[in-house]
Amino acid sequence: MTSQAADRPETVGASRRSKITPEREQEFFDAVLDQIRECGYEAVTMEGVAASTRCSKSTLYRQWRTKPQFVAAALRANRCSRLAGIDTGSLAEDLRRAARAAGEWSGRDTRLLQALGHAITQDRELQQALRETLVEPEVAALKEILRRGVERGEVAAGHPALEYVPAQVLGVLRVRPFLEGEYADPDYLVRFVEAAVLPALGLG
Missing domain, CATH: 1.10.357.10 (Tetracycline Repressor, domain 2)
Known part of the structure; x- marks a missing residue:
């Protein structure tokens, strides 16, 4: 029984x-x-x-x-990483590819994040699901790209800019609509990586 x-x-x-x-x-x-x-x-x-x-x-x-x-x-x-699998053998080129890929889905994901804005502050499960879907897979993919760059000797393991690269790339995706009224499209993100991220890492 x-x-x-x-x-x-x-x-x-x-x-x-x-x-x-x-x-x-x-x-x-x-x-x-x-x-x-x-x-x-x-x-x-x-x-x-x-x-x-x-x-x-x-x-x-x-x-x-x-x-x-x-x-x-x-x-x-709908959890997936748009940045997973990027591996050109060059850290600078991987970051450019990641920027272009992120820009291709920027509009849809940014609209979703904006639309959920207040709700995710009120519901912990919803907030966690959003992080698992839109944040954690992309952060993990970027960290893997950076790890390979360190292993290849392209940047020192202790370089102080390494830990901020995910915040740079994902942050500009979220903030450009507020600052300029436009989504961070592929061309914009590639220019951002070349002007801000690569120099911070000491890459050309």
Whole structure:
């Protein structure tokens, strides 16, 4: 009896989740993130996502009990690093490639971050999901690029500018829209890396 009772919640949960295919789940996730980008977090509702994806709102509430949980799941499902895999054999060229890659997705990710602005200060799970999706993978990729540069002897391991490179690259992505009203596109980011990041590391 104890074993059956312990198994029951997992069985029910599995039954509920089995009604939604991975493709359909991703459709829900894409819909909520697109609506957040367009309308802002506060304006998006579970009912609105249900209507746009032609499902019942009870389906969404059964799967994700609250909007923050739904949005956090959507963020985590879209976690990836656009900078992973960059390895040209040159630290300077890797950073240029990383800048160009970051600029290609700057608009979508910056809009999402801006739209979630106040909400992530109110909900810890949402804040953590955002960090796991938009921050940590890119920081890890940049640190790996820098580590390889140190191993090749292109920059000293103790160089004081090393720890600030992720903040430089990711920071300018976030701040340019506020300063100049434009996203940091690929050309802008490459110019920034060449003018500010490479000289700080002693690279031409």
